[in-house]
Amino acid sequence: MSADQKYVYFFGNGKADGNTTMKNSLGGKGANLAEMTNIGLPVPAGFTINTDVCNYYTDNDQTYPEGLKEQLLEALKKTEEAMGAEFGSKTNPLLVSCRSGARESMPGMMDTVLNIGLNDDTVQALAEHSGNERFAWDSYRRFVQMYGDVVLDMKPKEKTDNDPFEEALENKKEAAGVQLDSDLTADQLKELVAEFKQLIKDATGVDFPTDPIEQIWGAVGAVFGSWSNDRAVVYRRDYGIPHSWGTATNVQAMVYGNLGDDCATGVGLTRDCSLGNPGFCGDYLMNAQGEDVVAGIRVPLRIEETLKDDAPEAFKQLDEIGKTLEKHYKEVQDIEFTVQRGKVWMLQTRNAKRTGFAAVRIAVDLVNEGLITSAEALEKRRIPADDLDQLLQPIFDPKAKTQAQEEGRLLTTAINAGPGAATGKICMHAEDAEELFNADPNIDLILVRRETSPEDLRGMRVANGILTAFGGASSHAALVSRQMGKACIVGAGEMDVDYEAGTITVGGKVLNNGDWLSIDGFTGEVFQGEVPTKPSEIVEVLIHKTIKPEDSETYGRFEQLMTWVDENRKLQVRTNADSPEQAAEAIAFGAQGIGLCRTEHMFFHHLDEIREMILARDVKTRKAALDKLLPFQREDFQGLFEAMGDKPVTIRLLDPPLHEFLSDRHLEEQPDLGDKLATTLGVSLEEIKRRVEELHESNPMLGHRGCRLGIVYPEITAMQSRAIFEAACAVKKSGAEVHPEVMIPLAGFSTEFKNQEAVVREQAEQVFAETGVTVEYTVGTMIEVPRAALCADQIAESAEFFSFGTNDLTQTTLGMSRDDYGGFIGFYRENDIVPNDPFQTIDQDGVGSLMKIGVEGGRKSRENLKIGICGEHGGDPASVMFCHKIGLNYVSCSPFRVPIARLAAAQAAMADKP
Numbered sequence: 001m002s003a004d005q006k007y008v009y010f011f012g013n014g015k016a017d018g019n020t021t022m023k024n025s026l027g028g029k030g031a032n033l034a035e036m037t038n039i040g041l042p043v044p045a046g047f048t049i050n051t052d053v054c055n056y057y058t059d060n061d062q063t064y065p066e067g068l069k070e071q072l073l074e075a076l077k078k079t080e081e082a083m084g085a086e087f088g089s090k091t092n093p094l095l096v097s098c099r100s101g102a103r104e105s106m107p108g109m110m111d112t113v114l115n116i117g118l119n120d121d122t123v124q125a126l127a128e129h130s131g132n133e134r135f136a137w138d139s140y141r142r143f144v145q146m147y148g149d150v151v152l153d154m155k156p157k158e159k160t161d162n163d164p165f166e167e168a169l170e171n172k173k174e175a176a177g178v179q180l181d182s183d184l185t186a187d188q189l190k191e192l193v194a195e196f197k198q199l200i201k202d203a204t205g206v207d208f209p210t211d212p213i214e215q216i217w218g219a220v221g222a223v224f225g226s227w228s229n230d231r232a233v234v235y236r237r238d239y240g241i242p243h244s245w246g247t248a249t250n251v252q253a254m255v256y257g258n259l260g261d262d263c264a265t266g267v268g269l270t271r272d273c274s275l276g277n278p279g280f281c282g283d284y285l286m287n288a289q290g291e292d293v294v295a296g297i298r299v300p301l302r303i304e305e306t307l308k309d310d311a312p313e314a315f316k317q318l319d320e321i322g323k324t325l326e327k328h329y330k331e332v333q334d335i336e337f338t339v340q341r342g343k344v345w346m347l348q349t350r351n352a353k354r355t356g357f358a359a360v361r362i363a364v365d366l367v368n369e370g371l372i373t374s375a376e377a378l379e380k381r382r383i384p385a386d387d388l389d390q391l392l393q394p395i396f397d398p399k400a401k402t403q404a405q406e407e408g409r410l411l412t413t414a415i416n417a418g419p420g421a422a423t424g425k426i427c428m429h430a431e432d433a434e435e436l437f438n439a440d441p442n443i444d445l446i447l448v449r450r451e452t453s454p455e456d457l458r459g460m461r462v463a464n465g466i467l468t469a470f471g472g473a474s475s476h477a478a479l480v481s482r483q484m485g486k487a488c489i490v491g492a493g494e495m496d497v498d499y500e501a502g503t504i505t506v507g508g509k510v511l512n513n514g515d516w517l518s519i520d521g522f523t524g525e526v527f528q529g530e531v532p533t534k535p536s537e538i539v540e541v542l543i544h545k546t547i548k549p550e551d552s553e554t555y556g557r558f559e560q561l562m563t564w565v566d567e568n569r570k571l572q573v574r575t576n577a578d579s580p581e582q583a584a585e586a587i588a589f590g591a592q593g594i595g596l597c598r599t600e601h602m603f604f605h606h607l608d609e610i611r612e613m614i615l616a617r618d619v620k621t622r623k624a625a626l627d628k629l630l631p632f633q634r635e636d637f638q639g640l641f642e643a644m645g646d647k648p649v650t651i652r653l654l655d656p657p658l659h660e661f662l663s664d665r666h667l668e669e670q671p672d673l674g675d676k677l678a679t680t681l682g683v684s685l686e687e688i689k690r691r692v693e694e695l696h697e698s699n700p701m702l703g704h705r706g707c708r709l710g711i712v713y714p715e716i717t718a719m720q721s722r723a724i725f726e727a728a729c730a731v732k733k734s735g736a737e738v739h740p741e742v743m744i745p746l747a748g749f750s751t752e753f754k755n756q757e758a759v760v761r762e763q764a765e766q767v768f769a770e771t772g773v774t775v776e777y778t779v780g781t782m783i784e785v786p787r788a789a790l791c792a793d794q795i796a797e798s799a800e801f802f803s804f805g806t807n808d809l810t811q812t813t814l815g816m817s818r819d820d821y822g823g824f825i826g827f828y829r830e831n832d833i834v835p836n837d838p839f840q841t842i843d844q845d846g847v848g849s850l851m852k853i854g855v856e857g858g859r860k861s862r863e864n865l866k867i868g869i870c871g872e873h874g875g876d877p878a879s880v881m882f883c884h885k886i887g888l889n890y891v892s893c894s895p896f897r898v899p900i901a902r903l904a905a906a907q908a909a910m911a912d913k914p
């Protein structure tokens with residue numbers, strides 16, 4: 001880094017050094033403060049210190065690069081000029097704020113310091129200049145408190161710790177006999193400032209710094225340092241934000257929302273981001289400072305309900321600013337503003353976070369309003385594919401909800417901050433929630449708090465829903481749970497939460513930690529006890545058909561969006577389904593075929609017969625058992641073919657090791673099973689036990705499974721093939737179309753594939769001859785072991801299609817058992833050993849490289865080889881995008897992931913376009 005490198009970017013007086021394209025360097029907040037300045041919106045002047053400085057600070061022992069000091073002082077001078085005030089002046093002091101701002105917003109994860117520049121001298125000047133002594137001393141006491149908490153690290157560390165400043169404040173109010181902070185007089189606030197300073201001295205051994213320049217550097221250091229705090233690191237890991245990005249720091253002139261009754265502060269949205277309804281909305285407080293709104297201390301008012309009456313001029317200005325912003329950014333904005341003596345000042349704008357619900361509605365509405373094109377509506381940043389999941393989220397079963405209402409179990413109604421219904425046991429601390437979840441990942445929890453703070457992130461993540469007593473629709477709890485797609489209700493002011501007693505009291509009822517509670521995040525209703533949930537409206541329309549499509553607006557928008565999705569994507573989307581019911585669901589969600597039918601799932605309904613087959617000592621006995629299985633398999637396949645109509649159906653031959661059907665465990669769990677099998681087969685119990693012993697494997701995933709079974713016992717492959725072709729011929733005879741694709745599992749050698757292919761084709765010929773019906777079919781293979789990928793050219797000489805079985809390919813490439821990796825993957829993720837769970841998101845460098853080799857090799861031998869993926873990764877958006885990039889023809893995933901995979905496929909295709 002050289003001394004003449006630019007680190008500091010000024011904005012003010014209608015002109016800025018930066019603009020909105022510079023997010024990587026200036027962070028989202030800094031880039032947009034610059035952009036808003038440039039488009040003429042009212043922004044208090046200031047400057048942004050870029051992310052290079054953060055990285056330098058982190059890597060160089062909390063020091064700054066050469067030249068930064070001079071640049072900061074120069075930008076401060078310009079800020080003074082723009083605002084007509086002077087930093088540290090004893091007559092007309094400028095105060096500044098210092099806020100973090102990373103490339104992607106990380107709500108509440110990093111630190112902020114307000115009112116920098118106050119000391120015993122400047123506070124007098126501020127009092128005189130503003131004509132409001134109480135305001136000046138209130139600002140000073142807030143500053144000393146924040147400086148102590150943030151810069152001098154006095155924030156409570158444990159859940160049982162108290163904030164010493166809050167304690168002193170409470171004592172002061174009690175002594176003064178007042179309820180609210182705002183009821184304290186200037187003199188009482190003066191005393192508090194002195195007490196706060198003493199608290200700092202006692203806790204840290206240093207005096208509170210009175211030099212405004214020293215204060216700025218302290219605050220800048222704290223903000224850069226907060227990039228590396230635990231909650232920010234956890235957040236980045238969760239949202240895939242690289243640690244190397246760093247944050248920018250924004251130093252900006254203060255404007256005051258707490259100067260009097262013509263002042264206010266608030267956070268707003270240019271349209272609602274919970275359900276996506278149009279219209280400016282948000283929270284505000286008259287005569288307050290910014291942090292009061294999000295901190296949840298006072299329950300804020302709603303902009304759309306009362307601001308028009310409380311501050312009509314400001315409301316008009318805000319409405320116009322909202323329209324300008326949406327037109328300029330072509331996106332719903334989330335803003336922070338302050339009204340100082342009737343004038344609106346913009347402190348921030350950013351693309352708003354929204355629920356999956358709102359994302360779909362807003363994107364579709366913006367197209368219909370002519371602000372964006374239908375292709376733009378599909379952009380990943382507007383609708384992350386995973387967020388579609390929320391439209392497929394549960395709601396309360398209406399009957400159960402009515403019953404809960406009739407039984408008087410409605411406890412209270414508050415702000416509906418995150419849609420979705422959730423039920424679970426009350427848990428009041430994030431740490432406890434995490435502990436309970438670690439002990440039982442299926443546990444249902446509702447996190448109940450007075451308010452949440454970023455420290456609660458871990459608990460929110462594992463809870464089904466979140467309920468808070470304080471806070472508005474833009475509070476931390478609301479923002480974060482919407483982003484997580486969790487049901488959330490905030491501002492339940494009638495509820496008293498007693499952490500010490502572990503109780504919540506509402507409407508005269510007392511509930512304990514661990515009692516069941518249910519929340520309706522669509523309506524804001526809180527119910528005592530468990531209220532069962534039921535599927536989403538889209539699911540009701542598409543799957544259960546209990547709502548007519550034309551009666552659901554939500555479905556209408558979903559449908560419109562999915563039409564655009566299908567116009568834009570290249571990848572086909574199939575489903576993994578083993579039953580006609582699953583197949584029908586998947587088709588309703590838009591699946592274009594079955595990419596994987598695991599035939600062994602059908603066998604679990606016919607365990608007696610399959611066990612007979614397993615225990616057989618010779619081919620004749622085995623065949624006799626297989627003959628009994630044949631009609632069941634035929635019927636199952638016929639059902640699938642009929643459900644799928646003209647769509648392709650890939651049926652995989654038997655894959656798991658035989659001991660999955662019969663092992664010591666089965667004999668132990670069912671004490672009469674051994675005798676029963678012995679009688680059926682006419683052999684001794686010892687013989688049964690001996691055979692079970694033989695089947696045992698030390699390392700079953702690498703044992704006698706996949707095509708190795710069919711090679712050693714070709715009669716199994718023959719029976720399954722016969723069942724497939726008999727079913728296909730029957731369906732074709734009935735006049736319907738049918739497209740079977742027979743898939744050989746776990747082949748690594750081309751000889752393995754050829755061996756099995758021969759058996760399949762022989763059966764096909766026999767069945768066609770017997771029935772007089774011919775069906776077109778293909779025989780292909782799964783690519784599940786590294787050798788298959790490496791020798792794909794040889795395998796593709798015979799195989800007519802490939803399907804990457806990335807579950808097995810991941811386990812065999814990484815040498816990481818898919819059944820046993822749970823023991824360490826959590827630790828690996830926490831410590832950034834792996835960027836993702838490799839069994840959820842394809843390990844692109846490793847497994848992905850093999851896939852590329854497989855694609856290239858396969859298409860070298862067979863130019864138009866059809867290639868898909870049917871591992872769990874087929875429904876993961878990042879993996880779907882990778883599959884598109886390497887040229888696969890389709891992805892296959894579970895039915896409920898189909899819409900998500902479709903959207904991800906469209907987003908992948910659109911990323912190709914210049």
Ligand code: PEP
Pocket residue numbers: 596598655784804805806807808809870871872
């Ligand atoms: C795979 O290995 O990715 C696959 C789809 O097969 P299974 O999960 O049945 O082993």
Ligand code: MG
Pocket residue numbers: 784805807808
């Ligand atoms: Mg597999």
